[in-house]
Amino acid sequence: MTVKFYGHPSQGGGELIEEVEVTPETTVKGVVDLFSSKHQTSLAGSSQSSTPRNLEQTHVVMVNGISVEKIKLSTSTVQEGDKITIFLPISGG
């Protein structure tokens, strides 16, 4: 099955980056890890950061527009067609 990974528009993009093939048992963390290993720079929030790292420690992961609590990243599985986004949250408003 596939899930859809979007660049978060707050980073300056917002379009569909890739459809990712996963098994039904794949967790949200598993998808993020898979994806972030390939798209580190675009997810990090600035072009200065190209070093691979654990993005879920600093970023918010959303599935279908709803934030996933850090603790649930490893336990929640994804569903066919889920829309996953990830962004660097910043205070300011």
Next chain:
Amino acid sequence: MKAEEYKNIILRVDLTRKNFEREEIDRSKIIKFLGGRGLGAKILFDELEPSTDPLSPANKLIFHAGPMIGTGAPFCPKFCVETKSPLTGTILMSLAGGFFGARLRYSGYDGLIFEGRADEPVYLWINDGQVEFRNASHLLGKFTDACQEMIRKELGGDKQIQIACTGPAGEKAVRFASIISGYRAVGRGGAGVVMASKNLKAIAVSGTRQVPIVQRGAFRELQTAIRKKARGVEKLALFGKFGTPRNQLIVNERGLFPTRNYQGGVFEEINEVSHIKQQERVIRKTTCHDCPVACGNLTKARAPYKDFETEGPEYETFWAFGAQCGNSNIDAIIAADRLCDQFGMDTISTGNSIGFAMECAERGLLSKADLGGLDLKFGNHQAMVEMVRRIGNRQGLGDLLAEGTRRAAEKIGRSSIYFAMQVKGMEIPAYDPRGAKSMALTYSTSPRGGCHERGLISRETFGVPPYIDPLSTEGKGAVAQFYHHRTALMDSLGVCIFPPNNGGMDIKELASLFSCVVGVTLTEQDLFKAAERIWNLERLFNLREGITGKEDTLPPRLLKEPMPDGPAKGHVVELDVLLQDYYQVCNWDKQGVPKPEKLKELGLEEEGKAALR
């Protein structure tokens, strides 16, 4: 070499008699109340008679630039204006960045206290310690940009001169009139109308005084290290690039972006008014004094609003003239923002009031005659921009909205108060607390009424780590209190909250910098204790005015009407539960009154006696 002495100098100006005197604030008072917001609260509490009419000569208007401003410390441009609000009747503290605060300190004064009322329009010119009253009759009716330009020109044209002025909205007593300096606004609560009521059109400052730093060498080392560290912070780089408007998309996605006067939490046309669209219109970056982040964007509108350019709009203004009015024309938002600055009006209250009127019109609570020929419906950007002008000129329906939504609803009658999205008379901003429960505590307990700036809870609104469930009420009293105190200490020292909240400087570093400035070692805990003292003193001020815990409430829509869409769908605010938790955390009683032991701990017994007798 002899160590520098710490001095904090205030200029007390009697506008009625046109005289002034210089006063020195004791260092112990600065350590206790920090400066800016905190010191302003102390002066106002001590000097203002309870029940003073905010627009009478007896009200005081206090400008104070906190002790970090102009020192060379990064992220410290925010001066504070303190008075009693004509919009809410509460204590009012309103801050602005830009360059005025630093230049005020370089002029020879850390703060200004205005009393009385001049018998003719005047402006005050302070240059390297010298003070002069000048006639301002020729400046009446001028937009704030023209007013600043005229004053600068007649003072010789030096670009270092900084000016803070009121606009036509202040002169016409719009209750949320602001004070403008450059493009920056002392926006909320009506400080501009208090200034205008004193016949004080403007203040111009210039000078080259060195501001006091007792341990200058250690201070320089520390601030250099903080600047160096900040250069590598990814969040600051991203914040500097896009500024506050970036968060529109995130807040909308999280379902707490108030839409069409809080009828929903998701604006379906958000992409038309996002920061990405703004970036297509940015002319250049802008900054405040001594800030390496430079989050500002000078933005130029396109047709049919191509004559307007503005610094910003910021997140709140994008919302006020965007989702709040159901408007997806970004150029109209830029125009409305600029017009507000030119008239000298708060953008949040202006946009919120127009959204309120749009809903009243659509529900038949305002007649065609009331609308004065305008088709005032959600999404009509031409009507929205015209309404900004009418509020600034107090024309037709604008005259009513210039009173703020609470007073306007009282006059409109019927069920209109239900649609007035305000707390204590201040229009609430761009986060729907049905989807962010601790923001309900910020809105309901903020000492100046419904605002986000006294405690913007980034963990809920933007998802800043560590994670909390925005829809839960559990433990939210402590979360809110932490942000309330953290903001109070930064406001008082003159620090912009955003760089520290994004990893630019932590409170421990700030405590070290402040220690160097005053020459006394203070810890992070000392700053938080001072902040708690300030928050409680502001509470006491309002209690003395008869504004009790009963007014710690929210518009009924947020308490009764479930959120219709987005991740917070089905939620209302469980305010009673949240408030009782918060009061307990604050050591206040069930009516929201600080307990005697708390006041003793904070050294506020005398203030407590005065407020609670």
